Amino acid sequence: MSKKSIxxxxxxxxxxxxxxxxxxxxxxxxxELDITFIRKTFVSETAELMEALEGALADEAIIIHTMISxxxxxxxxxxxxxxxxxxxxxxxxxxxxxxxxxxxxxxxxAGAVHSLNQDYFNRISAMEFAVKYDDGKDPKGFLxxxxxxxxxxxxxxxxxxxxxxxxxxKVANLPLMPQAHIPSxxxxxxxxxIVGLTNNPxxxxxxxxxxxxxxxxxxDTAYSNIDxxxxxxKFAADLYKKIGCVVIxxxxxxxxxTASIIIDELDLQDFSFFG
Amino acid sequence: MSKKSIxxxxxxxxxxxxxxxxxxxxxxxxxELDITFIRKTFVSETAELMEALEGALADEAIIIHTMISxxxxxxxxxxxxxxxxxxxxxxxxxxxxxxxxxxxxxxxxAGAVHSLNQDYFNRISAMEFAVKYDDGKDPKGFLxxxxxxxxxxxxxxxxxxxxxxxxxxKVANLPLMPQAHIPSxxxxxxxxxIVGLTNNPxxxxxxxxxxxxxxxxxxDTAYSNIDxxxxxxKFAADLYKKIGCVVIxxxxxxxxxTASIIIDELDLQDFSFFG
Numbered sequence: 001m002s003k004k005s006i007x008x009x010x011x012x013x014x015x016x017x018x019x020x021x022x023x024x025x026x027x028x029x030x031x032e033l034d035i036t037f038i039r040k041t042f043v044s045e046t047a048e049l050m051e052a053l054e055g056a057l058a059d060e061a062i063i064i065h066t067m068i069s070x071x072x073x074x075x076x077x078x079x080x081x082x083x084x085x086x087x088x089x090x091x092x093x094x095x096x097x098x099x100x101x102x103x104x105x106x107x108x109x110a111g112a113v114h115s116l117n118q119d120y121f122n123r124i125s126a127m128e129f130a131v132k133y134d135d136g137k138d139p140k141g142f143l144x145x146x147x148x149x150x151x152x153x154x155x156x157x158x159x160x161x162x163x164x165x166x167x168x169x170k171v172a173n174l175p176l177m178p179q180a181h182i183p184s185x186x187x188x189x190x191x192x193x194i195v196g197l198t199n200n201p202x203x204x205x206x207x208x209x210x211x212x213x214x215x216x217x218x219x220d221t222a223y224s225n226i227d228x229x230x231x232x233x234k235f236a237a238d239l240y241k242k243i244g245c246v247v248i249x250x251x252x253x254x255x256x257x258t259a260s261i262i263i264d265e266l267d268l269q270d271f272s273f274f275g
Numbered sequence: 276m277s278k279k280s281i282x283x284x285x286x287x288x289x290x291x292x293x294x295x296x297x298x299x300x301x302x303x304x305x306x307e308l309d310i311t312f313i314r315k316t317f318v319s320e321t322a323e324l325m326e327a328l329e330g331a332l333a334d335e336a337i338i339i340h341t342m343i344s345x346x347x348x349x350x351x352x353x354x355x356x357x358x359x360x361x362x363x364x365x366x367x368x369x370x371x372x373x374x375x376x377x378x379x380x381x382x383x384x385a386g387a388v389h390s391l392n393q394d395y396f397n398r399i400s401a402m403e404f405a406v407k408y409d410d411g412k413d414p415k416g417f418l419x420x421x422x423x424x425x426x427x428x429x430x431x432x433x434x435x436x437x438x439x440x441x442x443x444x445k446v447a448n449l450p451l452m453p454q455a456h457i458p459s460x461x462x463x464x465x466x467x468x469i470v471g472l473t474n475n476p477x478x479x480x481x482x483x484x485x486x487x488x489x490x491x492x493x494x495d496t497a498y499s500n501i502d503x504x505x506x507x508x509k510f511a512a513d514l515y516k517k518i519g520c521v522v523i524x525x526x527x528x529x530x531x532x533t534a535s536i537i538i539d540e541l542d543l544q545d546f547s548f549f550g
Contacts, residue, residue: 006376015531018300021293026369028388029343029381033373041535062372068304086372090365094301097337097361098308101281106304113303114529124530127434131409159402162437254389255399256290260316 005034007061011052013072014111016041018090019064043067044110046075053079063087068095068108123168130165133172134158139183141172147266148189149173150239151197152232153223154207156250156258160197163259169268178235186243195262196240196247201229203251280309282336286327288347289386291316293365294339318342319385321350328354338362343370343383398443405440408447409433414458416447422541423464424448425514426472427507428498429482431525431533435472438530444543453510461518470537471515471522476504478526 008027010019016039027035038061040052049072056063063085067073073092080087095106114120133141135158142148146169151157157173164171174186186194208224222228240247246265250258262268285294291314302310313336315327324347331338338360342348348367355362370381389395408416410433417423421444426432432448439446449461461469483499497503515522521540525533537543 006373014300015535017531018293018296021296022365022369025289025293025341025388026366026373026381029370029383030373030377030379031382033377033379039539042532062369062376064369066300088368090297091301093363094297094337094339095304098281098301098305101337102305102308104305104308107306108304111529111532113300114531120529124431124434127437131406131433131437134406156399158406159399162402162406163441166438166441254386254395256292256389257317257386260290264314264316 004060005036007036007038007056007059009038009040009052009056009059009061009063011040011043011049011056011063011065011067011076013043013067013069014041015114016066019066019088022088022090023064042111043072046071049075050079053085056085057083061085064090066090068106068110068112070108119168123166126165126168126170127162129170129172130161134161136172136174136183139174139185142174142183142185142189144170145172145189146170146193146268147172147262148186148194149197150176150194150236150245151250152176152199152204152229152236154204154211155197155199156255157197159255160258160262163255164262167259167263176232176236176239178231182239191244192266194243194245195266196236196243196245197258198233198236198240198247198249200249200251201226201233204229204233279335280311282311282313282331282334284313284315284327284331284334284336284338286315286318286324286331286338286340286342286351288318288342288344289316290389291341294341294363297363297365298339317386318347321346324350325354328360331360332358336360339365341365343381343385343387345383394443398441401440401443401445402437404445404447405436409436411449411458414449414460417449417458417460417464419445420447420464421445421468421543422447422537423461423469424472425451425469425511425520426525427451427474427479427504427511429479429486430472430474431530432472434530435533435537438534439537442534442538451507451511451514453506457514466519467541469518469520470541471511471518471520472533473508473511473515473522473524475524475526476501476508479504479508 008023010016010023012019027033043049053076063080065076068091077089099105147164149157149161149171153175161171161173205224205226209219212219212221212224248258248261283298285291285298287294302308318324328351338355340351343366352364374380422439424432424436424446428450436446436448480499480501484494487494487496487499523533523536
C-alpha cells in the first residue's frame with residue numbers, strides 16, 4: 001500500500017475553475033486516494049507554462065488544462081504528446097466546435113468568464129442582497145427578491161441563499177417559528193417566487209441536538225424537542241399551503257441539488273448561465 | 276445573420292456543475308452568440324436519458340455530459356456516435372485514468388462530490404460564519420477565522436468572503452474608515468491570516484458616485500470625494516504596513532481572481548479542493 005501519490009496538475013491562463021471542478025467531481029468517486037493537486041493558474045508567459053509542464057513531467061502527473069491562448073495550447077499539447085503525458089485540454093474541443101458552427105472566432109481573452117461586466121456587478125449585488133436580507137432581517141427585501149426562501153431553523157436557508165446569489169439571483173429568506181410574526185410583505189410576493197423548505201423531524205432533532213452540544217448546552221431543549229419540531233413543521237406546512245408555494249424537503253439534498261431544483265421549479269434556469 | 280441558435284445540452288446524473296462551468300468559460304470567449312442552454316440534470320433512469328438525447332438530436336445540439344453511471348455513459352456515447360452528435364464525455368477520461376493508476380475502481384455514485392459528509396457541513400458552517408462576521412459585525416470572529424479581510428468601502432469584501440466560504444474557508448471582514456475604531460482583537464490575529472484590500476482612487480470615486488446615484492442621492496458627497504477617498508486609502512495602507520499583511524489591489528481583478536491570489540499567498544490552496 002505504499003503507492004506513490006497521483007499528481008494532478010491544473011494549468012490555466014485564468015483561474016482554473018473548470019478544471020478544478022472536474023478534478024473534484026472525479027476524485028469524489030474514490031474513497032481513499034492519495035492525490036496531490038498542483039495549481040498553476042493565471043499563467044501569462046510561455047516560460048511559466050514550460051516550468052509547469054516540466055514539473056508535471058517530473059511528477060508523472062495527469063494534466064488538466066483550460067487555456068485560451070492558441071500558443072499556450074499548442075505548447076502544452078505538443079509537450080504532452082512528446083512526453084506521453086496524460087493531458088486533458090478542456091476548452092479547445094468546445095471552443096473549436098462553437099467557432100465551426102457560428103463561423104465566429106473566439107476572442108481568446110484569458111479569464112473572459114470573469115470579465116468585470118454588468119453581469120459580474122449584478123452578481124456582486126446579488127451576494128450583498130443575500131447578506132442584507134438574510135434571516136428575515138428586513139422584510140422589504142421580499143418585494144425586490146427573485147426568490148424568497150421560507151423555512152424552520154436548520155433547513156439550509158443561508159447557504160442556499162448565498163449559492164443562488166452566486167448564480168445572479170436575488171434571494172431573501174425568512175426563518176419560521178410558530179410564535180413568530182409573519183411580515184405582511186410576504187403576502188404581496190408572487191407565490192411563484194416563494195419556496196418553502198422543510199426537513200424530516202428526526203434529522204432536525206439530531207442536527208439541533210448537535211448544535212446545542214456545540215454551544216456547550218444541554219442537547220434536550222425545546223429547540224431540539226421532537227414535539228416542538230413537529231409543531232414547527234406543521235406551522236410551516238400550513239403556511240406553505242396557504243401561500244401555495246413550491247415545497248422542497250432538503251433532508252437528502254445538498255445545497256447544489258436544492259438550488260438546481262429551485263432553478264428548475266421556478267423556471268429561472270437561464271440566470272445561472274450568464275453570471 | 277438569421278442563423279439558428281446553437282443548442283448546448285448539459286446532461287448529468289448529478290447537478291451538472293462541471294459541464295456548466297465549461298460551457299460558461301467557452302461561451303464567454305464570444306461577444307455575440309445565439310446559444311440556447313438545455314439542462315437535463317439528476318437523470319436517474321435510462322428513459323429520461325434517452326429523452327434528453329432525442330431532444331439533443333432534434334435540436335442538432337452539442338452535448339456535454341458528466342455522468343458516472345457506466346450504463347448511462349455507454350448509452351449516451353453510443354447514441355452520439357450513431358447519430359454523429361458532437362459530444363464531450365467529461366468525467367470518463369479522468370476517472371478511467373485515475374482508476375488505471377490507482378488500481379481502485381470508482382464508486383460510481385452520482386453526485387458523490389455533493390455527499391453530505393463532514394466537509395460538506397464544514398462548508399455550510401463556513402458560509403454561516405461569513406454572514407455572521409461580515410462587515411465587522413462581531414470582532415470575536417477575527418480569532419476564529421482562517422482569513423481576515425480588511426478594506427475600505429467597495430473593495431469586494433462581502434462577495435469575496437462568501438466566495439472563499441464556498442471553498443471551506445472561514446472568513447471575517449472589517450470595513451476601514453479613517454474615523455472608525457479598529458477592534459483590539461485585530462492585533463491578536465496572526466498577520467499571515469490577514470489580507471488588506473485596496474483599489475485605485477479613480478475607480479472607487481466612480482463606483483461610489485454610481486452607488487449614490489442608485490440611492491437617488493447627490494453623487495458628489497464625502498463618500499465619493501476623491502480627497503476623502505485618498506485619505507481613506509492612505510489610512511488603510513498605513514494600517515496594512517503596521518500589521519505587515521499581504522496587500523491586494525482589486526482594481527482589475529474579479530472575485531475569482533482575487534480569491535485565487537489569496538489562497539496562493541496565504542498558502543491555503545488545499546482547502547479549495549475538498550469542499
